[in-house]
Amino acid sequence: MTPRLVVFDLDGTLVDSRRDLADSVNAMLAGFGAPPLPEALVGAMVGDGAPVLVRRALEAARLPADRHGDALARFLAEYDARLLRHTRPYDGIVDLLAGLHGRARLAVLTNKPEAAARTVLEGLDLLRFFDAVVGGDGPLARKPDPAGLLHLARAAGAAPAETMLVGDSAIDLETARRAGARACLARWGFGCPPEGLPLCDGELAAESPAALRRLLGV
Numbered sequence: 001m002t003p004r005l006v007v008f009d010l011d012g013t014l015v016d017s018r019r020d021l022a023d024s025v026n027a028m029l030a031g032f033g034a035p036p037l038p039e040a041l042v043g044a045m046v047g048d049g050a051p052v053l054v055r056r057a058l059e060a061a062r063l064p065a066d067r068h069g070d071a072l073a074r075f076l077a078e079y080d081a082r083l084l085r086h087t088r089p090y091d092g093i094v095d096l097l098a099g100l101h102g103r104a105r106l107a108v109l110t111n112k113p114e115a116a117a118r119t120v121l122e123g124l125d126l127l128r129f130f131d132a133v134v135g136g137d138g139p140l141a142r143k144p145d146p147a148g149l150l151h152l153a154r155a156a157g158a159a160p161a162e163t164m165l166v167g168d169s170a171i172d173l174e175t176a177r178r179a180g181a182r183a184c185l186a187r188w189g190f191g192c193p194p195e196g197l198p199l200c201d202g203e204l205a206a207e208s209p210a211a212l213r214r215l216l217g218v
Contacts, residue, residue, distance in 0.1 A: 009167035012189030092209030
């Protein structure tokens with residue numbers, strides 16, 4: 001049965017942005033004279049928002065955060081210049097969204113700054129599918145706090161049990177659980193380890209956007 005509201009994570013769920021994020025992190029590190037980090041390692045750091053990503057990258061590069069106070073600003077400037085250089089929707093995402101559009105309300109909940117999220121969605125012609133976008137730099141607490149998800153559910157007139165959050169990380173699963181919403185693990189995303197993540201009763205996992213489309217019957 002199709003949920004009344006389907007909320008999607010952005011990075012690693014709707015779009016493959018790993019290379020642009022990694023290139024931006026490594027450009028920031030290069031400015032401090034540090035060698036680059038592997039793309040896969042940077043991808044594993046994504047999900048908790050830009051400040052946490054930058055802190056993790058500094059730690060991995062063995063750069064003291066207290067001596068690099070402008071690292072976040074440097075990263076954001078580098079990333080703003082690369083938002084759409086290599087980032088693309090995952091195969092099957094457009095078909096999935098087109099199939100859901102009109103059958104359910106659709107929204108995006110991301111820890112990425114909202115302006116950057118909207119730029120990516122608009123640049124890839126995905127914004128037209130969504131009723132709302134909530135980013136990680138607004139008044140609502142970032143995932144895994146459920147505030148953003150509950151806000152989207154209220155705005156859509158959907159109960160948490162009528163709401164599904166689709167995301168590729170443990171953060172997304174935890175957000176859905178805290179909100180009392182349904183969850184689907186996007187196993188195709190770079191935030192999901194190869195072995196997957198433990199699921200609770202009733203939670204779904206999909207290997208691809210096409211598989212999720214079949215699960216939702218659209």
